[in-house]
Amino acid sequence: MATNKEIKFSDDALALIEKIIKRYPEGKHKSAILPILHIAQAEFDGWLSPEVMDYVASVLKIQPIEVYEVATFYTMFNLKPVGKCLIEVCHTGPCWLMGAEDVVRYIEKKLGIKNGETTADGMFTLKTVECLASCGTAPMMQIGETYHENLTLEKVDTILEEHRNAGVRRTHWEKEKIKS
Amino acid sequence: MGRQLLLDNLDKPGINTLNGYQETGGYESLRKALQMKPEDIVAEVQKSGLRGRGGAGFPTGMKWSFLAKPPGEPRYLICNADESEPGTFKDRYLMQRKPHILIEGMIISSFALGANTSFIYIRGEMMYVYHILQKAIDEAYAAGYLGKNILGSGFDLDLHVHCGAGAYICGEETALLESLEGKRGNPRIKPPFPAVKGLWGCPTVVNNVETIAAVVPIIRITGEEYAKIGIGKSTGTKLISASGHINKPGVYEIELGVPVEEFIYSEQYCGGIRNGKKLKAVVAGGSSVPVLPAELILKTANGEPRLMTYESLAEGGFATGTMLGSGGFIVMDEDTSVVKNVWNFSRFYHHESCGQCSPCREGTGWMYKILSRLLDGKGETKDIDLLWDIQRKIEGKTICPFGDAAAWPVAAAIRHFRSEFEQYIKNGKSDVKHYYRINNLQEI
Amino acid sequence: MARVTIDGHTIEVPDGTTIVEAARKIGGDIVPPTMCYYSTLKTSGGYCRTCLVKVTKGSDKDPRPMPKLVVGCRQTVMDGMEVQNITSPEVLEAREGVVEFLLLNHPLDCPVCDQAGECDLQDLSYGHGDEGTRTEFRRRTFPMRNIGDKIKLHMNRCIMCYRCVKVAEQLCPERVHGVLNRGWDAEISTYIEKAIDNEWSGNMIDVCPVGALTDKTFRFKSRVWFTKPLDAHRDCDVCCGRVALWVSGDAVLRVTGRKGVYHEIENTEDGKPGWICNTCRFEKKNLSDWVIEGPRHIDRHSVISQNHYEQLKQLKQDLSRQKLIGEKAHNN
Numbered sequence A: 001m002a003t004n005k006e007i008k009f010s011d012d013a014l015a016l017i018e019k020i021i022k023r024y025p026e027g028k029h030k031s032a033i034l035p036i037l038h039i040a041q042a043e044f045d046g047w048l049s050p051e052v053m054d055y056v057a058s059v060l061k062i063q064p065i066e067v068y069e070v071a072t073f074y075t076m077f078n079l080k081p082v083g084k085c086l087i088e089v090c091h092t093g094p095c096w097l098m099g100a101e102d103v104v105r106y107i108e109k110k111l112g113i114k115n116g117e118t119t120a121d122g123m124f125t126l127k128t129v130e131c132l133a134s135c136g137t138a139p140m141m142q143i144g145e146t147y148h149e150n151l152t153l154e155k156v157d158t159i160l161e162e163h164r165n166a167g168v169r170r171t172h173w174e175k176e177k178i179k180s
Numbered sequence B: 001m002g003r004q005l006l007l008d009n010l011d012k013p014g015i016n017t018l019n020g021y022q023e024t025g026g027y028e029s030l031r032k033a034l035q036m037k038p039e040d041i042v043a044e045v046q047k048s049g050l051r052g053r054g055g056a057g058f059p060t061g062m063k064w065s066f067l068a069k070p071p072g073e074p075r076y077l078i079c080n081a082d083e084s085e086p087g088t089f090k091d092r093y094l095m096q097r098k099p100h101i102l103i104e105g106m107i108i109s110s111f112a113l114g115a116n117t118s119f120i121y122i123r124g125e126m127m128y129v130y131h132i133l134q135k136a137i138d139e140a141y142a143a144g145y146l147g148k149n150i151l152g153s154g155f156d157l158d159l160h161v162h163c164g165a166g167a168y169i170c171g172e173e174t175a176l177l178e179s180l181e182g183k184r185g186n187p188r189i190k191p192p193f194p195a196v197k198g199l200w201g202c203p204t205v206v207n208n209v210e211t212i213a214a215v216v217p218i219i220r221i222t223g224e225e226y227a228k229i230g231i232g233k234s235t236g237t238k239l240i241s242a243s244g245h246i247n248k249p250g251v252y253e254i255e256l257g258v259p260v261e262e263f264i265y266s267e268q269y270c271g272g273i274r275n276g277k278k279l280k281a282v283v284a285g286g287s288s289v290p291v292l293p294a295e296l297i298l299k300t301a302n303g304e305p306r307l308m309t310y311e312s313l314a315e316g317g318f319a320t321g322t323m324l325g326s327g328g329f330i331v332m333d334e335d336t337s338v339v340k341n342v343w344n345f346s347r348f349y350h351h352e353s354c355g356q357c358s359p360c361r362e363g364t365g366w367m368y369k370i371l372s373r374l375l376d377g378k379g380e381t382k383d384i385d386l387l388w389d390i391q392r393k394i395e396g397k398t399i400c401p402f403g404d405a406a407a408w409p410v411a412a413a414i415r416h417f418r419s420e421f422e423q424y425i426k427n428g429k430s431d432v433k434h435y436y437r438i439n440n441l442q443e444i
Numbered sequence C: 001m002a003r004v005t006i007d008g009h010t011i012e013v014p015d016g017t018t019i020v021e022a023a024r025k026i027g028g029d030i031v032p033p034t035m036c037y038y039s040t041l042k043t044s045g046g047y048c049r050t051c052l053v054k055v056t057k058g059s060d061k062d063p064r065p066m067p068k069l070v071v072g073c074r075q076t077v078m079d080g081m082e083v084q085n086i087t088s089p090e091v092l093e094a095r096e097g098v099v100e101f102l103l104l105n106h107p108l109d110c111p112v113c114d115q116a117g118e119c120d121l122q123d124l125s126y127g128h129g130d131e132g133t134r135t136e137f138r139r140r141t142f143p144m145r146n147i148g149d150k151i152k153l154h155m156n157r158c159i160m161c162y163r164c165v166k167v168a169e170q171l172c173p174e175r176v177h178g179v180l181n182r183g184w185d186a187e188i189s190t191y192i193e194k195a196i197d198n199e200w201s202g203n204m205i206d207v208c209p210v211g212a213l214t215d216k217t218f219r220f221k222s223r224v225w226f227t228k229p230l231d232a233h234r235d236c237d238v239c240c241g242r243v244a245l246w247v248s249g250d251a252v253l254r255v256t257g258r259k260g261v262y263h264e265i266e267n268t269e270d271g272k273p274g275w276i277c278n279t280c281r282f283e284k285k286n287l288s289d290w291v292i293e294g295p296r297h298i299d300r301h302s303v304i305s306q307n308h309y310e311q312l313k314q315l316k317q318d319l320s321r322q323k324l325i326g327e328k329a330h331n332n
């Protein structure tokens, strides 16, 4: 768990954050909070603990409550630990017309978890999400930054197998994209 | 297929790179625009009749002319790439395949508005597109299209891409500005409007991705030529995101004015209903607009063919019409339960309400609970009237148009499919067999 | 200056005045009820929607009516503007809807609530609500929280008016509480129970229109109407020291700021709001700490008179008849 480790951004992350903060006018650095929280999730095990949020507040020089307020508003921020591979299945109208429920049910059965839960080995977490702007290639799901579209159950099998074998953590802001 | 002004050359290898884009005439509009006076560009856009492609359809040239210009204060142009309206996926498609058309449009539009710093706000889920845009921006800087003294014109522009983090409401322009300022995405109470006090209190224009991209061909072919495409006040081309039970879902660039029937059934576009089924209903402009039954989407109440234009889709008001909205065209076949569908949408609005104002915060949740109960077979006849009453008490009474967007789908489902609600109440389920399965999949 | 007419009463007010402020100058029944607006807190108002009114004429220059109802607490007047509040069935119906929404998840635990008898929501629902509730769903519940060691937050009762957040933003230099989560689940919180040790934090209690923020040092569970309010002051080097003492016998049960007619903290002589510090509020619980000025006159029903209820009832009856007819027409 992250709590025992020292909470500190890697040098690459710090360099990137500095670059991002410079995009906004003098004194408007709070604007960088969303990108920085994404980077924080990539750096600190895929979720935002209160300690990580306090750390982000100190990096941005704002009050911790300002970070909590923002982090709890946006659904992409995980406030609890998640598996290495967060499976986000779209279940909004158009996807759902095309069988999103099948996808959710199938993954639940295959992994033995319910929506919102994490497998015992900490590998997978299943989460339903709202329309990801990919309705023409429904049903679809997202893992890390990757959209998996026109899903069939066989496709789901292959994708999950690949992730299990790779065993690496996926985050929306992928870790390798922090290095520049 | 009509004229392709945005999706042309999409299959050309390398079109997503600066070189590939330039080989098809990319950045020529920028060169032309930089020879013009900013106010002439605004006039050109006014002449084109271009209307905002984000949903509201407000004339872009007029919006630009409203921008306050207090001396000594920066002005901002923000591109709204939040694209979260269910059923809409055209902006992602365009940005992913042809990022430079957006960059070029942003530079021209910023020049026209006198903005020296501009942002593209993209929803966080599309992080891979964020990186595509960032790469395109880097290329544009290297080529001298961004930065100081662009192509020797004396015009400076810094363009940045900014990512959101999962909130439909951040597509509403003032929520977007709050979010860009690093806050919760709570829509602002208007007035003041962004054109006067927007990002960091400065005059700001917010435009949709497609709107800004359309400026590129408008400069290339002139506003006058652009206005010749389409019908009446619906000028130019429009990207339609087609989804649901059709043979060929995808993004289509249409000349405004194509008959709806042709759009659904012709091979050029959706290719008809899949599995030889019949059409039941269509949500024509993204989840927020009223659903229409087949007979009313194909023909207006007067029996005239319905066309893909702002005016024709709205013909008959909400009693018998709908809206073009964002162009998210969701098709439902005869096996679809409209009640289940509106239940799904009501869950969406309940989930996405920012919670600032009481009618929306409480009303969306209430409607969702009533619809859930109805689908559970525990509904009563009075629930239909209650739903009707709740949506009426939300509509027009909220801080931002989200309240309307949450109310309209419920109202339209009751208006046009009341008997289906009654079936659920009477039988505990619908007579409509609904097949929300992966195509042709029988068992899990 | 701008001349504005509200429910037939005309008044001239400075440019930039809001409809609610103009109505308050006129006074009486035509003042729209307000739950989130607080005149001395910047950017307050706009959230609850109870003050919705109808603008039937925009101004002399542009006489068009406004297409939607507007919030009177944010909309500024224009010269020649005409506004309907209680003379508009549409407004009354909308307000009834708002009250129903505000009560939808409210626990209705008035019998055990400290605020009972001085709760704006209670007044509002009495004056503007429909009888009976139409929801049978379980109400939303949150755990009870402490905001520091002196303030208790009963989030179940909160109507998300944002007033306490504005107090924290505008009075306290280091804000530690705010709004968390989104939509239906949004709540006032500190995320992790952080103490609020700012001198001004207690003013949150005074601005809260309902019983969501309460004073943990309120010593006896006593109904406010059994306590006797007194105006009192002391020499305080932090705040103005002008308070209302709520006493029973010799005991000071609680100390609050002095609330005026719209239940807002009154201004002191210097024209600034009479916010009080936490020492005066929480620590000075002996009569001997205070110089008593005399009994405080509390006029709970100065805004909504009994007569007003009767009028509203009549209007509502007319309205429901209209509604029935309207809906029949709509469904045909």
Ligand SMILES: Cc1cc2nc3c(=O)[nH]c(=O)nc-3n(C[C@H](O)[C@H](O)[C@H](O)COP(=O)(O)O)c2cc1C
Residues within 6 Å of the ligand: B051, B052, B053, B054, B055, B056, B057, B058, B060, B080, B081, B082, B083, B084, B085, B168, B169, B170, B171, B172, B173, B174, B206, B207, B208, B209, B211, B212, B400, B401, B402, B405
């Ligand atoms: C709830 C809500 C969501 C919206 N979402 C989007 C969106 O995702 N993308 C968009 O371009 N406009 C969206 N809009 C419309 C914007 O507020 C704004 O009108 C638009 O970006 C203006 O650009 P345009 O004039 O080019 O259309 C939304 C509006 C509302 C009320």
Ligand code: SF4
Residues within 6 Å of the ligand: B169, B186, B187, B352, B353, B354, B355, B356, B357, B358, B360, B361, B398, B399, B400, B401, B402, B403
């Ligand atoms: S209408 Fe809904 S989304 Fe818009 S401000 Fe009100 S609560 Fe937020």
Ligand code: SF4
Residues within 6 Å of the ligand: C157, C158, C159, C160, C161, C162, C163, C164, C165, C188, C204, C207, C208, C209, C210, C212, C213
């Ligand atoms: S706790 Fe009270 S003051 Fe704060 S938002 Fe809730 S109701 Fe308003």
Ligand code: FES
Residues within 6 Å of the ligand: A090, A091, A092, A093, A094, A095, A096, A130, A131, A132, A133, A134, A135, A138, A140, B086, B087, B088
């Ligand atoms: S509904 Fe799933 S991507 Fe749009």
Ligand code: FES
Residues within 6 Å of the ligand: C033, C034, C035, C036, C037, C045, C046, C047, C048, C049, C050, C051, C052, C071, C072, C073, C074
């Ligand atoms: S008092 Fe005006 S909206 Fe709440």
